[in-house]
Amino acid sequence: MKSDLTVRLAKRLAGLRAAKGWTLDQLAGASGVSRAALSRLENAEVSPSADVLDKLAHAHNMSLSRLLALVEDGIVAHIRRDDQATWRDGEGGLSRRVVSPGAGALAGEVLECKLTPGSDVFEDAGQVDGLEHHLVMISGFMRVELETEGHSLGPGDVLRFRRHGQLRFLTAKGQGSKFFLFTVMA
Secondary structure (H helix, E strand, O other): OOOHHHHHHHHHHHHHHHHHOOOHHHHHHHHOOOHHHHHHHHOOOOOOOHHHHHHHHHHOOOOHHHHHHOOOOOOOOOOOHHHOOEEEEOOOOEEEEEEEOOEOOEOEEEEEEEEOOOOEEEEOOOOOOOEEEEEEEEEEOEEEEEOOEEEEEOOOOEEEEEEOOOEEEEOOOOOOEEEEEEEEOO
16 A cells, blocks of 8 residues: 555655656656656556665756655645744854745745854855745845855845855854845745
């Protein structure tokens, strides 16, 4: 008997392939998973291994955790502030609050970010190449460097981009910043 999870996963995998307009052969080429195995997965005849799921997630340009989140049931509509995860990068001066975390049926996530004065935060590469971002400045001023391109931002400014590689946030001494960062998953 097929588990509910196997059936939901099969539907999601078939839907992702259809959304790209790919044939089974094209997905097999992009993922390294055989056409026959893909057919059995999409028909819920078998449950995939973690290795196969990871290959399929990368072929669809998403993380394994995102692929699994797309299959999860339910969405929590109301998230109280006390239930929103926060973390602080002590050395770089960046703090983040996950205002609206990603969920299975939802394609976005919202972070509230604050940079202390004199911050220099560098991230080598994102989890998912080409992930869509919208940065909305609330207060303060900062410089954002994407690969070799730099942007000076002030209150009310918006920076929209797809992340490919390095990202750097800089604030001047005596000047911090607060901004919202929206990410949109595939």
